[in-house]
Amino acid sequence: MAQNRQDAVLYEAQGPVAIVTLNRPHQNNAINDDMRASLLRLLDDIRANEQILAVVVTASGNDAFSVGNDIEEVASLTALEAEACAQRSLSIHDRLVTLDKPVVAAIKGACLGAGFELALHCDIRLARADARFGFPGINVGITSSGSALARLQRISGMGAASALALTGGMVPAERAFMLGLISNVASDKDFDLSVQQLAVHLTTLSPVAVAETKRLLRVGAGEGVEAAALQGPKSLAACYAQGGATERLRVLFGGPGPSATVH
Incomplete structure (x- = not known):
């Protein structure tokens, strides 16, 4: 994919890992319409690319994941x-949530407003020790994304949210x-390696099992426990029918078939 240093979002495929980089470092990666359009297009391309098994969303520069929407705009x-x-x-948030591949947000520095919203719609969030999070929009009289606030409340509880x-x-x-908003905090020297190791690990998992697990989490969050429970057997069946569960179990147990019952 052709790109240059001025693109609002950069894309790189490192084997089965897609690296999506917010690329307005001189504006602290403030999100503008060019960036939104690029994210929508890239996420559609990633969805269609069967060679991509995991996605990392990161940012250029050293000071901010994103400070939110472009104020001038x-x-x-x-x-x-x-x-x-x-x-x-x-639309961007929906694509992240419904993407059948795991999405990791690699967060350093300021993660605010629309940038925080973007990160909250990723599956896993890793942060460098200097990261900070917030929704400053209310200070200038605007609300945050309804879906982001709902996710914030679900993760951290109503009081903290x-x-x-x-x-x-x-x-x-x-x-x-x-508060559960991020899964790990890494030092500056360990941060990039931590992100890389997680992304590589995710590519070793069954794509069907990952997609079905994301589906179950999404159904449980949106429709409740009963709906997720009803979907569970169908998702497990898909793992066996399409995801090679039997073959993976055979490898695990080192024989022609599982030597023990796995629940």
Whole structure:
């Protein structure tokens, strides 16, 4: 895929891992319409590419994953334009959530507003020790994404979510880890290796099992425990029918078939 240093989003395939890089470092990777359009196109391309088994969303520069929407762009929007902008962001979030491949957000520095929304719709979030998270939009009179706030509340609980969303304050990486917003905090020297190791591990898993696990998590979150329970047997059957579960079990047990019952 042709690209240059001025592209709002960079793409690189490192074997089965797609690296998607927010690329406006001089604007602290503020999200503008060019970036939204690029993300939509790239996520559609990644969905269609069977050779890609995992995705890492990261950012150029050293200071910010993303500070949120581009202030110069959003400051001049009409109400209808603001709604259309939010709909484009919602389309990106939906593509991340429904993508049948695992998506890792690699977060360093500021992860704020629309940048935080983007990260919350990734499956796994890793943060460098200097990362900080928040929704400062309320300080200038705007709301955050409804789906992002719902995810924030589901992950951290209503009390923590309300405090973060209503005050416009920020939390450091260690506090975000305690709230469950990120799965790991790494030092500057260990961060890139931690992201790489996780991405490589994800590519070793059954793509069908990963896709079905994402489906079950999504159904459980959106439709409840009963709906996820009903979907569970179908997802397990798909793992056997399409995902090579029997072959993987044979390899695990070192013989022509499983030597023990696995539940």
